[in-house]
Amino acid sequence: MKFQKWNIGAPDEQDIALLRGAGYPYLLSVVLAARGVHSPEAAAEALDRERSLTLSPMGMKDMDKAVARIQRAIADGETIAVFGDYDVDGITSTVLLMDYLKSCGVKCLRYIPRRVEDGYGLSCEAIRGLRDQGATLMVTVDCGITGNEEVAYAASLGMDVVVTDHHECKEQLPAAVAVVDPHRPDCPYPFKHLAGVGVALKLVLALGGQNREDALFARYCTLAAIGTVADVMRMEGENRTIVSCGLEALPHTDFVGIHALLKEAGLLGKPITSIQIGFVLSPRINAAGRMGAADLAADLLETDDPARAEELARQLCDLNRERQAVEQAICADAADKITHLRSEDRNALVLASEHWHQGVVGIVASRLSEKYSCPSFMIHLKDGVGKGSCRSYGGFNLFAALESCKGLLSGFGGHELAAGFTIPEENIGAFRTRMNRYVRETCGGKLPVPSLEVDAAITCPGAVTLSEVEELGRLEPYGAGNARPVFALLGAMVDSIQPVGQGRHLKLHLSKGPCRFDAIFFSVTEDECGITAGSRVDVAFYFQINTFRGNTTLQLQLVDIRPSLTPSRHQAEDLALVARLVAGDPLTAQEAARLQTTRDQLVPYWRVLERHLRTGKTETDRLPFLRTLAREAACECGGSENFLRAALALEIFRERGLVSLREEGARLVLHLNSIQGKVDLTACPYLVRLQERAVNRNRGDVS
Numbered sequence: 067m068k069f070q071k072w073n074i075g076a077p078d079e080q081d082i083a084l085l086r087g088a089g090y091p092y093l094l095s096v097v098l099a100a101r102g103v104h105s106p107e108a109a110a111e112a113l114d115r116e117r118s119l120t121l122s123p124m125g126m127k128d129m130d131k132a133v134a135r136i137q138r139a140i141a142d143g144e145t146i147a148v149f150g151d152y153d154v155d156g157i158t159s160t161v162l163l164m165d166y167l168k169s170c171g172v173k174c175l176r177y178i179p180r181r182v183e184d185g186y187g188l189s190c191e192a193i194r195g196l197r198d199q200g201a202t203l204m205v206t207v208d209c210g211i212t213g214n215e216e217v218a219y220a221a222s223l224g225m226d227v228v229v230t231d232h233h234e235c236k237e238q239l240p241a242a243v244a245v246v247d248p249h250r251p252d253c254p255y256p257f258k259h260l261a262g263v264g265v266a267l268k269l270v271l272a273l274g275g276q277n278r279e280d281a282l283f284a285r286y287c288t289l290a291a292i293g294t295v296a297d298v299m300r301m302e303g304e305n306r307t308i309v310s311c312g313l314e315a316l317p318h319t320d321f322v323g324i325h326a327l328l329k330e331a332g333l334l335g336k337p338i339t340s341i342q343i344g345f346v347l348s349p350r351i352n353a354a355g356r357m358g359a360a361d362l363a364a365d366l367l368e369t370d371d372p373a374r375a376e377e378l379a380r381q382l383c384d385l386n387r388e389r390q391a392v393e394q395a396i397c398a399d400a401a402d403k404i405t406h407l408r409s410e411d412r413n414a415l416v417l418a419s420e421h422w423h424q425g426v427v428g429i430v431a432s433r434l435s436e437k438y439s440c441p442s443f444m445i446h447l448k449d450g451v452g453k454g455s456c457r458s459y460g461g462f463n464l465f466a467a468l469e470s471c472k473g474l475l476s477g478f479g480g481h482e483l484a485a486g487f488t489i490p491e492e493n494i495g496a497f498r499t500r501m502n503r504y505v506r507e508t509c510g511g512k513l514p515v516p517s518l519e520v521d522a523a524i525t526c527p528g529a530v531t532l533s534e535v536e537e538l539g540r541l542e543p544y545g546a547g548n549a550r551p552v553f554a555l556l557g558a559m560v561d562s563i564q565p566v567g568q569g570r571h572l573k574l575h576l577s578k579g580p581c582r583f584d585a586i587f588f589s590v591t592e593d594e595c596g597i598t599a600g601s602r603v604d605v606a607f608y609f610q611i612n613t614f615r616g617n618t619t620l621q622l623q624l625v626d627i628r629p630s631l632t633p634s635r636h637q638a639e640d641l642a643l644v645a646r647l648v649a650g651d652p653l654t655a656q657e658a659a660r661l662q663t664t665r666d667q668l669v670p671y672w673r674v675l676e677r678h679l680r681t682g683k684t685e686t687d688r689l690p691f692l693r694t695l696a697r698e699a700a701c702e703c704g705g706s707e708n709f710l711r712a713a714l715a716l717e718i719f720r721e722r723g724l725v726s727l728r729e730e731g732a733r734l735v736l737h738l739n740s741i742q743g744k745v746d747l748t749a750c751p752y753l754v755r756l757q758e759r760a761v762n763r764n765r766g767d768v769s
Contacts, residue, residue: 068436068516068518068625068626069516069517069518069606069626070515070516070517071515071516071517071518072517072518072520072554072604072606072626072628073517073518073519073520074520074522074523074554075100075519075520075521075522076100076522077096077099077100077521077522078099078104081095081099081103081104082095082096082099084104084105084106085098085099085103085105085106085109088106088109089106090106090109091533091534091537092526092529092530092534093529093530093534093535093537093538093551093553093609094534094537094538094540094541096521096522096524096553097521097522097538097541097551098112099522100521100522101521113540113541115306115307115310116306116307116310117307117311118279118280118283118307118311119268119271119279119283119304119307119308121255121256121257121304123268123269123271123272124272125254125255125256126246126248126253126255126265126268127245127246127250127252127253127254127255128244128245128246128250129244129246129268129269129272131228131243131244132205132228132230132243132244132246132269132272133269133272133273135203135226135228135243135244136167136203136205136228136269136273137273139172139202139203140167140170140171140172143173144172144202144203145172145173145174145175145199145200145201145202145203146167146172146173146174146175146201146202146203146204146205147174147175147176147177147196147199147201147203147204147205148160148163148164148167148174148175148176148177148204148205148206148207149177149178149188149192149193149196149204149205149206149207149209149210150176150177150178150206150207150208150209150364151178151179151186151187151207151208151209151262152178152179152180152181152186152354152355152360153208153296153297153352153355154292154293154296154297154348154351154352154355155208155261155262155263155293155294155296155297156178156207156208156209156262156355156360157178157293157351157354157355157360157363157364157367158263158289158290158292158293158296158351158367159207159208159230159261159262159263159265159266159293160176160178160207160208160364161289161364161367161368162207162263162266162267162270162286162289162290163205163207163266163269163270164176164368165286165368166270166273166274166282166286173200175196175199175200175201176361176364177192177195177196178355178360178361178364179192179360180358180360181355181356181358181360181424181425183358186209187209187210187212187213187216188206188209188210188213188216188217189216190215190216190219193216193219193220193223193225194223196225197220197223197224197225201225202224202225202226203225203226203227203228204220204225204226204227204228205227205228205230205269206227206228206229206230206231207230207231207262207263207265207266208230208231208232208261208262208263208265208266208293209231209233209262210227210229210230210231210240210242211229211231211233211234211235211236211239211240211245211247211249212233212235212236212240213229213240214236214238214239214240214241216240217229217240217241217242218240218241221241226242226243227240227242227243228242228243228244228246229242229244229245229246229247230246230247230262230265230266230269231246231247231262231265232247232248232249232260232261232262232264232265233247233249233262234249235247235249235250235251246265246268246269247265248260248265257303257304257305259299259300259302259303259305260294260299260304260305261290261293261294261297261299261305262293262297263289263290263292263293263294263297264290264293264294264299264304264305264308266290267283267286267287267289267290267308270282270286271283283311284311284315285320287308287311287312287315288312288315288316288319288321288324289312289321289367290308290312291308291309291311291312291313291316291343291543292312292324292343292347292348292351294308294309294312294545295309295340295343295344295348295543295545296343296344296348296351296352298545298546299545299546300545300546300547301340301543301544301545301546301547301548302547302548305545306543306548309340309543309545310542310543313338313339313340313343313542313543316328316338317338321367322369322370322371322372322375323366323367323368323369323375323378323379324367325372325375326366326372326375326376326378326379327347327350327351327366327379327382327383328347329376329379330376330379330380330382330383331346331347331350331383333346333347336613339539339542339543339544340542340543340544340545341544341550349386350382350383350385350386351363351382353382353385353386353388353389354382354385355425356389356423356425356426356429357385357388357389357392357423357425357426358425359385362378362381362382362385363382365378366378366379366382389425389426392423392426393426393429393430393433396419396422396423396426396427396430396444397430397433397434399419399421399422400415400417400430400434400444403417403419404417404434404438410502411498411499411502412438412440412502413440413502413505413506413509414440414441414442414443414467414498414501414502414504414505415434415435415438415440415441415442415443416443416445416494416497416498416501416502417434417442417443417444417445418444418445418446418447418452418454418491418494419445419446419447420446420447420448422444422446422447423446424446424448424453427444427445427446427454427455428444428455428457428484428486430442430444431443431444431455431456431457432457434457435457435458435459436459439459439460439516440459440505441456441457441458441459441462441464441467441501441505442456442457442459443455443456443487443497443501444456445489445494447491450490450491450492451476451488451489451490451491452488452489452490452491452494453486453487453488454486454487454488454489455484455485455486456468456484456485456486456487457483457484458482458483458484459516460515460516461482461483461516462482462505462508462509463482464482464483464484464485465482465485466482467501467504467505467508468485468487470500470504471497471500471501471504474489474490474493474496474497474500475487475488475489475493475497476488476489476490518552518606518625518626519549519552520552520553520554520606521551521552521553522553522554523553523554523555523556524553524554524555524578527555527578527579527581527583528579528580528581530581530609530620531620532611532618532619532620535609535611535620536611538551538609550608551608551609552606552607552608552625553606553607553608553609554604554605554606554607555576555578555583555604555605555607555622556604556630556631556632557578557602557604557630557632557633557634558576558577558578558583558602558603558604558605558630559576559577559578559600559601559602559603560574560575560576560597560598560599560600560601560602560603561575561576561577561582561599562574562575562599563575563592563595563597563598563599565591565592566586569591569592570588570589570591571586571587571588571589571590572586572587572590572591572592572595573585573586574586574587574624576603576605576622583620583621583622584619584620584621584622585605585607585621585622585623585624586610586621586622586623586624587624587627588623588624590624595627597627597629601629602629602630602634602693603627603628603629603630604627604628604629604630604631604632605622605624605626605627606624606625606626606627607622607623607624607625608622608623608625609621609622609623610622610623628687628690629687629689629690629693630689630690631687631688631689631690631732632689633689636709637689637709640709640710640713641713643657643660643661643710644661644710644713644714644717647661647714647717647752647755647756648717648752650755653759655759658756658759658760659760660710661710661714661756662756662760663711663714663715663718663753663756665747665748667711668715668718668747669703670699670700670702670703671695671699671711671712671715671716671719672715672719672724673699673702674694674695674698674699674702675695675715675716675719675725676738678694678695679725679736679737679738680738684734684735684736684737685733685734685735685736686733686734686736687732687733687734688729688732688733688734689732691734692709692712692713692716693709693712695712695715695716696708696709696711696712699711699712699715714752717752718747718750718752718753721750721751721752722745722746722747722749722750723739723741723745724738724739724741724745725737725738725739726739
């Protein structure tokens, strides 16, 4: 299991029926009801998509100043520098503004920092270089809001600065000609969740004037959509409009570089959703920044030469494959280092190497946090200085953790879930010790439980059809605040399981009653999955539509899998029978015969239980634990698997004081008790009642 806890929604069946009665399909109705949509009118509103941006860009603080200064630069023939960022949001922002300015006849300079050499944000050296090339005005996109010193330096060189950004502000804003950021405390703009490219788009719409807003939006909405999805912005309000319109415009965008990238990625001519942008296009564009070649991605998006676009797209995809190979190598090296860590250093993984690529360690930190269930700190070393990227796990507050170790750091920044830091190499050992101690003290030795949010369990698997799944597309675009729907199938059988993709992924065939489903579990091996054919499981998944050689099929893309927490019909009957015995309820002769158990028959269950609990207190899911107990006890004695006896044995061991057991919903908390001397299992009142009944039956009593 990737997630220890699944929060499965339970939408009201009456709400689902009401929506279905209004003509909404089954799956769509389930998701809407799970997300609090209770009426057809509310459903229509939730699914509605605006066709244009209705908020005036001039409603942003300082937008009038920004427009006035840029228009003066255009009129006077000044050279304008556009300073962006090296991620997808920054690259698309830069290209969008550059394209507009060039259409106005402006001589433009472009500067995108190199991740490794320059680091994030504005730099005085870069500003000096732009001024030396003749720039008298610099416009920042997706950066600059915290660049107070750099903006002041630009002013000292005689260069004006217009800052456009979407990040949180410091208490004191840069002393720029204009600072356009919806997060400014004094900015009245009502929608605060634009990406950097969204703010750049608003700037261009303001520069073009109200009469040209529709035409400019039509040209740039695709670039803005890519940057917005890649930066994981809230998918509501203006972002929903930008991405919806951008996706619709994608097949016929004027940017030939986008067509070339779609072709190279195998998506040309196929339906494109926010999923393809997030998982296919964005990683390729982002690879350029991670591998220190962000200008390559900007060149691709800027070019109007189809042949050059194809060549640049090939280079970008090659770079992404290189990034993937580097990532895999670092993951393998990190996994080897982890095996040499002391147990007390595994609450937080702090790893360092001179051989790791600085632009990739952040991705690897995410992989490690997920795999090892703890915060991860990956450090690239060079010349005695470590530059680290860290990722959280289970909601652990990284920023507070770094704050607690700031005496060992040269600097740090970020937020609760992802951050970066700089550290002298000689401090890494002390940092590892202190960070692990902080995790133990803060979390009581136990990190927050990672949880998976599931919209709903599928209660009518027979109603799942290709057309039903296609209708879920009406919920698009997906993103923060409008997540891609996650469903659960509870109590499914694994008919077969096999590795695919050179063993990196798993292909499964599942069944639920008469219904059959194909499933794929990406980036999970057989060993990691721990599930075998014949297992009863719960699966959480996205619905996925595959088209191959003209054949369209339905597939479940697994998010997680676990031994089922829902009993089969027979298991439910067994549990109910044991509960009746424990409660002292009357039993039929057949029921009592099924429950008859000797001391010798209980011994293998005790051996298995003791082995599992020997390490101390254990917390586990009840049903999977009972299935494991039944299976392993059968192996111990060479007999057949007996779920009923496993459930009965656990109750007998609890009554005899051998174990303490507390039930918390579907979870069990167990630990071994310290017992002096031998315990007479046959004296358990449950077994005594069964024995007395058997004796009476043999005597002919009808009790």
